[in-house]
Amino acid sequence: xxxxxxxxxxxxxxxxxxxxxxxxxxxxxxxxxxxxxxxxxxxxxxxxxxxxxxxxxxxxxxxxxxxxxxxxxxxxxxxxxxxxxxxxxxxxxxxxxxxxxxxxxxxxxxxxxx
Amino acid sequence: xxxxxxxxxxxxxxxxxxxxxxxxxxxxxxxxxxxxxxxxxxxxxxxxxxxxxxxxxxxxxxxxxxxxxxxxxxxxxxxxxxxxxxxxxxxxxxxxxxxxxxxxxxxxxxxxxx
Numbered sequence: 721x722x723x724x725x726x727x728x729x730x731x732x733x734x735x736x737x738x739x740x741x742x743x744x745x746x747x748x749x750x751x752x753x754x755x756x757x758x759x760x761x762x763x764x765x766x767x768x769x770x771x772x773x774x775x776x777x778x779x780x781x782x783x784x785x786x787x788x789x790x791x792x793x794x795x796x797x798x799x800x801x802x803x804x805x806x807x808x809x810x811x812x813x814x815x816x817x818x819x820x821x822x823x824x825x826x827x828x829x830x831x832x833x834x
Numbered sequence: 835x836x837x838x839x840x841x842x843x844x845x846x847x848x849x850x851x852x853x854x855x856x857x858x859x860x861x862x863x864x865x866x867x868x869x870x871x872x873x874x875x876x877x878x879x880x881x882x883x884x885x886x887x888x889x890x891x892x893x894x895x896x897x898x899x900x901x902x903x904x905x906x907x908x909x910x911x912x913x914x915x916x917x918x919x920x921x922x923x924x925x926x927x928x929x930x931x932x933x934x935x936x937x938x939x940x941x942x943x944x945x946x947x948x
Contacts, residue, residue, distance in 0.1 A: 732936070732937070732940055733933040733934065733935075733936040733937035733940065734861065734862070734865045734929075734932070734933040734936055735862065735865075735936070736936035736937075736939075736940050736943045736944060736947075737861075737932045737933060737935055737936030737943075738858075738861045738862060738936075739943070739947055740936075740943060741861075741932070742857075742858050742861055742862075743856075743857070743858060744852075744856050744857060747848065747851075747852045747855075747856055748848070748849065748852060748856075751848045751849075784946060784947075785943060785946050785947070786942060786943075786946050807939060807942070810935060810938070810939070811932075811935055813931075814931040814932045814934065814935035815848075815931075815932060816931075817927075817928040817929075817930075817931050818848070818851045818855070818925075818928045818929060818932065819847040819848040819851060820847065820928065821847075821851055821924060821925055821928035822846070822847040822848055822849070822850035822851030822852075822854075823846070823847035823850075824924070825850075825921060825924075826846055826847065826850050828900060828921070829850045829851075829853070829854060829899060829900075830850060832898060832899050832900050833850075833853055833898075833899070
């Protein structure tokens with residue numbers, strides 16, 4: 721097997737992470753759930769512009785990656801809550817520097833975007 | 835003006851950052867350019883699956899955000915190189931913990947993805 725160079729090794733780390741959080745809504749979702757367990761409706765209201773279908777798909781993908789846990793409470797009607805797992809909490813911590821970067825450069829970035 | 839709660843303040847940081855790096859290819863691009871200045875062809879070869887059109891758009895968006903600098907060398911034929919700006923280098927550092935998260939959990943994440 722060819723020697724795995726540092727570059728390949730690094731690519732694996734980032735591309736594995738991108739597979740989990742790449743795409744428009746995943747990072748937003750991590751931010752919403754980073755604030756604590758939320759119900760579908762709460763998440764949907766917090767993310768302006770996402771359809772219920774796309775939100776469901778994104779939540780399912782995060783669940784499949786083991787980052788989000790979906791809890792169904794046996795009530796009538798049943799209550800469903802989404803929360804970060806330990807792996808998800810670790811990811812939320814790893815995303816905090818990105819958020820701080822956004823905060824540090826917000827004025828520049830918002831004027832560049834307008 | 836309504837009091838900006840911590841939540842709004844945090845959302846601004848993350849949503850501003852997401853506007854820059856959200857989407858499938860931006861994080862990959864940050865990783866490629868994090869290794870140093872690259873020409874268009876080198877970047878295109880490093881990112882399997884991206885079309886030249888989408889790559890051009892993504893580079894332009896990163897350039898507009900001030901994260902990437904495009905240098906045209908007056909040679910025949912002209913040589914064009916893309917490199918991270920100081921703002922881009924700061925972003926690359928902010929993304930390093932995400933990459934480390936991917937490395938830490940690579941075995942789990944790759945088996946969850948398969």
